[in-house]
Amino acid sequence: MEGCWLLVLGALLLFLPPFLLLGAFGALRFRLKIISYCALCLLFSALAVPVCLLKRGGRSADNMSVVRAFGRLMKYVYGVRFEVKGLENFNIEGPCVVISNHQSVLDMMGLFEILPDRCVQIAKKELLYAGPSGLVAYLAGVVYINRKRTSDAKSIMAEVAQTMLKENLKVWVYPEGTRNNSGDLLPFKKGAFHLAIQAQVPVVPVVYASYHTFYNQARNLFTSGKVKVEVLPRVETEGLTGENVSELTEKCYTMMRKTFFQLSNKAYETHGSVLAAQ
Numbered sequence: 001m002e003g004c005w006l007l008v009l010g011a012l013l014l015f016l017p018p019f020l021l022l023g024a025f026g027a028l029r030f031r032l033k034i035i036s037y038c039a040l041c042l043l044f045s046a047l048a049v050p051v052c053l054l055k056r057g058g059r060s061a062d063n064m065s066v067v068r069a070f071g072r073l074m075k076y077v078y079g080v081r082f083e084v085k086g087l088e089n090f091n092i093e094g095p096c097v098v099i100s101n102h103q104s105v106l107d108m109m110g111l112f113e114i115l116p117d118r119c120v121q122i123a124k125k126e127l128l129y130a131g132p133s134g135l136v137a138y139l140a141g142v143v144y145i146n147r148k149r150t151s152d153a154k155s156i157m158a159e160v161a162q163t164m165l166k167e168n169l170k171v172w173v174y175p176e177g178t179r180n181n182s183g184d185l186l187p188f189k190k191g192a193f194h195l196a197i198q199a200q201v202p203v204v205p206v207v208y209a210s211y212h213t214f215y216n217q218a219r220n221l222f223t224s225g226k227v228k229v230e231v232l233p234r235v236e237t238e239g240l241t242g243e244n245v246s247e248l249t250e251k252c253y254t255m256m257r258k259t260f261f262q263l264s265n266k267a268y269e270t271h272g273s274v275l276a277a278q
């Protein structure tokens with residue numbers, strides 16, 4: 001009897017290390033893949049910098065099409081495919097504020113997949129120091145803000161409201177304000193909506209389905225996969241004032257959250273109760 005237990009113990013001791021190793025290997029493989037993704041971003045950015053400089057000599061929103069062309073190559077390397085609906089909702093004469101959910105650094109693929117012409121993003125200022133990627137984003141007109149200094153961020157956004165009208169720019173904001181891979185949307189910050197109302201331009205919401213089937217940081221999962229994307233109809237802001245910011249934020253949030261659950265094949269949950277997804 002005792003020999004039997006010893007045998008079981010022996011077998012466990014024999015098989016456990018490879019399993020542990022396999023677990024560690026999964027984590028390592030995931031890390032390496034993310035590092036390779038960032039390295040590729042840096043490499044493509046480094047290639048795009050001279051093209052931007054030669055074409056336009058400095059910072060210009062027109063350079064974004066150069067970055068977009070390089071950015072669109074990334075999906076072939078990682079086997080990520082996009083199924084896009086509603087692209088015609090980008091057909092807007094003049095400026096608008098585009099808002100979308102932000103799950104991970106992988107969003108750069110989905111961003112460049114559908115990015116309209118003359119559209120610049122709002123980014124955290126830390127990205128300016130990401131070597132060639134920070135530089136190329138600067139050359140392509142990305143607006144950097146310091147999230148820790150709300151008053152500075154607000155005054156930069158107020159300037160953006162002027163610039164987008166003067167220079168006919170679309171501005172892409174991630175209203176969650178940070179990456180979020182939780183399988184739900186974070187509450188929205190209000191900057192994007194102040195911006196749209198100040199400039200009196202429409203908001204165009206874009207929703208990317210949850211990456212959970214092929215990418216999950218907690219489970220060290222990063223394989224090839226398909227992402228459904230939907231560009232929703234514009235939300236007008238003409239005639240709205242500062243008093244309507246919260247209402248506009250809420251409206252866009254609810255619309256995008258419903259779409260997010262639908263695209264991700266999940267039952268729609270209001271915070272508290274559960275409703276069936278349409």
Ligand SMILES: CCCCCCCC/C=C\CCCCCCCC(=O)SCCNC(=O)CCNC(=O)[C@H](O)C(C)(C)COP(=O)(O)OP(=O)(O)OC[C@H]1O[C@@H](n2cnc3c(N)ncnc32)[C@H](O)[C@@H]1OP(=O)(O)O
Pocket residue numbers: 041042044045048067070071102108121122123124127133134136137140142145146147150153154155157158173174175176177178179188189190191192194195245
């Ligand atoms: C070459 C190939 C491949 C290579 C790829 C590499 C190259 C890439 C190149 C190019 C692509 C670049 C892509 C970059 C992507 C980057 C993504 C990011 O970095 S995401 C993080 C940064 N973005 C944000 O954070 C924006 C969203 N945040 C906001 O809009 C916030 O509202 C913000 C920062 C302006 C303020 O944040 P608060 O934390 O203080 O939050 P609140 O609750 O919104 O505001 C507090 C109070 O201030 C008022 N407020 C906000 N904005 C206002 C304004 N403009 N005017 C007046 N009041 C305002 C609000 O109404 C609120 O007041 P009441 O609670 O309503 O009383």
Ligand SMILES: CCCCCCCCCCCCCC(=O)OC[C@@H](O)COP(=O)(O)O
Pocket residue numbers: 038039041042102104105106107108124127129130131133177178179180
């Ligand atoms: C000097 C080397 C650093 C390595 C840099 C890797 C270069 C990749 C640059 C791709 C741009 C990624 C955009 C992005 O996804 O940024 C994250 C922010 O939105 C939100 O930040 P956070 O969640 O609040 O930390």
